[in-house]
Amino acid sequence: MPVTLKDVAQKAGVSRSAVSRTFTEGASVSAKTRRKVERAAAELGYSPNALASSLTTGRTKLIGLVSNNFHNPFFLQVFDLFTRLLQERGLRPLLVNLTDQTDPEATLQLLRQYSVDGVIVASSTLSPEFALAFQEARVPVVHSFGRIAASPRVNVVGIDNVECGRMAARTLVARGYKRIGFLGGPREATSTIDRRKGFNEVLTVAPGIKLTESFATAYSFEAGRAEMLDLLKKDHAEAYFCGDDVLSIGALSAVADNGLKVPEDIGIIGLNDMDMARWENINLTTIRQPIHQIIDSSVELVVAMFDKPERTPEGRFFACVIVERGTLRPLKS
Numbered sequence: 001m002p003v004t005l006k007d008v009a010q011k012a013g014v015s016r017s018a019v020s021r022t023f024t025e026g027a028s029v030s031a032k033t034r035r036k037v038e039r040a041a042a043e044l045g046y047s048p049n050a051l052a053s054s055l056t057t058g059r060t061k062l063i064g065l066v067s068n069n070f071h072n073p074f075f076l077q078v079f080d081l082f083t084r085l086l087q088e089r090g091l092r093p094l095l096v097n098l099t100d101q102t103d104p105e106a107t108l109q110l111l112r113q114y115s116v117d118g119v120i121v122a123s124s125t126l127s128p129e130f131a132l133a134f135q136e137a138r139v140p141v142v143h144s145f146g147r148i149a150a151s152p153r154v155n156v157v158g159i160d161n162v163e164c165g166r167m168a169a170r171t172l173v174a175r176g177y178k179r180i181g182f183l184g185g186p187r188e189a190t191s192t193i194d195r196r197k198g199f200n201e202v203l204t205v206a207p208g209i210k211l212t213e214s215f216a217t218a219y220s221f222e223a224g225r226a227e228m229l230d231l232l233k234k235d236h237a238e239a240y241f242c243g244d245d246v247l248s249i250g251a252l253s254a255v256a257d258n259g260l261k262v263p264e265d266i267g268i269i270g271l272n273d274m275d276m277a278r279w280e281n282i283n284l285t286t287i288r289q290p291i292h293q294i295i296d297s298s299v300e301l302v303v304a305m306f307d308k309p310e311r312t313p314e315g316r317f318f319a320c321v322i323v324e325r326g327t328l329r330p331l332k333s
Contacts, residue, residue: 003044004046005019005020005046008037008040008041008044012033012037012040013036014037019037019041022038059117059306060092060114060115060116060117061092062091062094062116063086063091063092063094063117063120063302064094064114064116064118064119065083065086065094065095065119065120065122066096066107066119066121066122067096068097068098068099068102068123068126069122069123069124069125069219070097071218071219072219072246073246073275073276074246074274075122077274077291078144078145078291078295079095081292082298082299086299091299094114094116098123102130104133104134108133108134108137111139112137116139117140117306118142118302118305118306119139119140119302120299120302121143121144121146122298123145123146124146124158124189124190125186125191125219127147128147128190131143131156134154135313138309140302140305141155141302142154142155142156142157142298142301142302142305143155143156143158144156145157145159145191147161147190147194148160148161148162148315148317149315154313155301155302155315156313156316157294157317158317159290159317159319159320160320161190161191161194162197163198164198164271164287165195165196165197165198165200165201165241166199166202167287167322168269169199169201169202169206169241171269171285172241172267173206174331175267175331175332176329177237177238177239177267178208178209179210179237180209180212180237181231181237181239182195182196182199182212182214182240183213183215183216183224183227183228183243183247184214184216184242184243185223185243186215186216189219191244192243196213196243200213210237214231216250219243219246220246221246221253223247223250224242224244224246224248224250225250225253227247227250228240228254228255229254232255236266238266238267239267239269239328240267240268240269241271242268242269243271244271245286246272246274247270248268248269248270248284248286248327252268263328263329267327267329268284268285268328269285270284271286271289272289273288273323277325278325285322285326285327286325287322288321288322289320290318293318294318297318301316
């Protein structure tokens with residue numbers, strides 16, 4: 001039989017309420033009683049029941065971690081970091097896979113059943129309105145990897161995707177490419193829209209540039225490969241900004257299967273700097289997204305809302321950097 005709170009109380013010679021207070025964050029209990037209870041609990045191998053504790057504190061310590069990017073290996077890194085950081089803070093992640101669901105009501109209803117203390121929407125493709133639905137329901141929420149805004153309606157943490165598009169464009173122009181392509185993710189994704197906008201801003205005013213654009217059906221290896229295979233049947237560009245590393249890796253696969261070489265025949269630049277991009281057989285030139293800072297800040301914000309749910313939403317955005325590897329020709333000297 002599992003050890004109960006009553007067993008600990010009897011061994012420590014205190015009341016059950018004293019044991020409960022000992023294991024309730026912020027509750028009042030004397031140092032002497034705490035020592036007796038903790039010693040008895042250790043000897044009996046007792047662990048507090050988290051669900052029972054939530055009835056006393058009104059806090060479940062559950063954080064809904066919601067995403068629709070499970071097919072993208074980059075977000076497996078994101079989920080790993082999120083779950084570890086939440087657990088280090090004594091919080092418990094409740095992972096929700098949206099797949100193709102974009103209506104927040106079903107997700108809101110699901111998370112309410114578990115009485116989550118907060119929600120982190122981890123997605124670069126969902127619109128700001130998705131996270132806003134949780135705020136309007138008075139659920140603390142942070143949109144991680146969300147869309148930049150001067151006065152956000154919900155807490156949002158991420159990068160300036162428009163500037164990332166500019167960075168990619170400047171990088172390709174500096175290397176002397178003239179026929180340049182944008183290979184974005186889903187056309188309706190906010191990240192695709194913003195990266196395309198910044199990319200076009202630079203290239204439409206650069207002299208002598210021929211710009212083309214295309215869109216993959218998803219941020220996935222298969223979608224990137226399929227789109228590049230189609231592009232290679234036509235008069236393809238000299239270099240492409242693939243709006244995501246996993247698209248880039250799919251594109252690299254298609255280029256190789258067509259007997260072409262990177263960067264000699266076609267240049268590729270991605271975005272994210274996922275672990276796989278560093279593999280020797282991939283060696284992808286990309287734009288690094290500071291995911292540790294984004295995740296740390298996201299957790300900090302959602303925890304801050306526990307005690308101040310009425311706090312004004314804020315946007316926190318972090319700078320990206322170009323990571324030079326082997327899929328673009330060298331800079332002109």
